[in-house]
Amino acid sequence: MSNVHNHNHEVKDKNLIFSIFLNILITVSQVIGGILSGSLALLSDALHNFSDVISLLLSLFAHRLSKKDANENRTFGYKRAEIIAAFVNSITLIIVAIFLIYEAIIRFSNPVIISSNLVIGLSFLGIVFNGVSALILKKDSEHNINMKSAYLHLFTDMLASVAVLIGGLLMKYFGWFWVDSVMTILIAVYLIFVGIDLLRTSTKMLMLFTPDHINIKEIVSEVHKISGVGKLHHIHVWHLNDGELHLEAHLDCSNDIKMSEFNNLLHQIELVLLEKFHINHINIQPEFKKEDSKDIIVQD
Incomplete structure (x- = not known):
């Protein structure tokens, strides 16, 4: 396997830890306030905040786990732990939302x-x-699906608090106490949409689906422009995690070349795949007139 690394954004633990601390304070305050005020929307917001605490702790654990070194039993290490955390967090968003709708009805x-x-x-x-918690995680969320799941929990919680505030003002000045339930349902519907999108993304990664921005036929077309390439086939492209995009394929060489010549050919392919498709981990099996299927996609 050839590894062509680009510079990845470094996610820091301290941002998550600070967000966890703030959410614990919010949760305790809103539980007490919800009981004293009788507000379902406030208790719903507290429940969502509590789910955030659990999700942030899971994200922190997964992030630290992903940094552990690989070994003979775990050759990829724990690099997919953050995708699993994002998958679990997306499910909790949806479950919490369904519970909120039930209580509001x-x-x-x-x-x-x-x-x-x-x-x-x-x-x-x-x-x-x-808002502060979401702000400090925003940059990390653009580079890491685990941090994105944590950020979405916090961002939707901020929106939920905005909805609760609007509801509180309407109840105070107009006596519209039914607004509490309406705001709860609106919060929940938004959570479902956000959760489903994150669930879809994390599931695709766990199932090793080809990333949405990758066009396999375009990859083949670009690689075939390189002198010495016969046919690229048996292709698999997948995310190991947010920072590692892998390609595995067979390469039918146009000539019976030496290994040193293949190394030069491989280097050219690596540059094309990195520069045009941001693929930074490449594993190519060289072949010459081998009798097997030359289809681009083959069920192994």
Whole structure:
């Protein structure tokens, strides 16, 4: 296997740890406030914040685990741990959302008078704390699916707090206590959409599907332009994690070349795949007039 590394963004533990601390403070405050005020939306927000704490802890554990060295029993190390964390986090988003919808529907038929001042104060606190947490993870989320799952938990929580704040203001000035349930449902529907998108992305990675931005036929076309290449076939392209995009293939050489010549040919292929497709881990099996299927995709 040939490894052509590019510079990856370094994700730091301290950002996650700080976010965990803030979310614990928010969760405790909102649970107490939700009980005292009678606000389902506030308790729902607290539940979502608690799920954030669990998700952030999982993300932190997976991130640290992914840094462990490979060994004879785990030749890839734990590099896929962060994808698993993102997969689990996406499922928790959806489960929490379904639970919120269920509770909101029950509350519709049993409306409760709510202490709106407490709801307004604590929802504002949630906006500030979640906003800060999401902000410090935003850059990491652009480079790492695990951090993206953590960031989405925090960002949606900030939006949830905004919704709760709006609901609190409407209850205070108009007496619309049914708004509490409406805001809860709106929060939940948004969580479902976000969770499904993240679940789809992480599942594709776990199933080793070809990344969405990769066109296999385009790869073949570019590689075939290189002198000495006969046919690239038996191709697999997958993400090991966010920073490692792998390609495995057979290469039918146009001439019966020496190994040193193949090394030069391989180097040219590596450059094309890295520069045009950002593929940085390449494993190519050289062949010459070998009698087997030359199809681009073959069921192994």
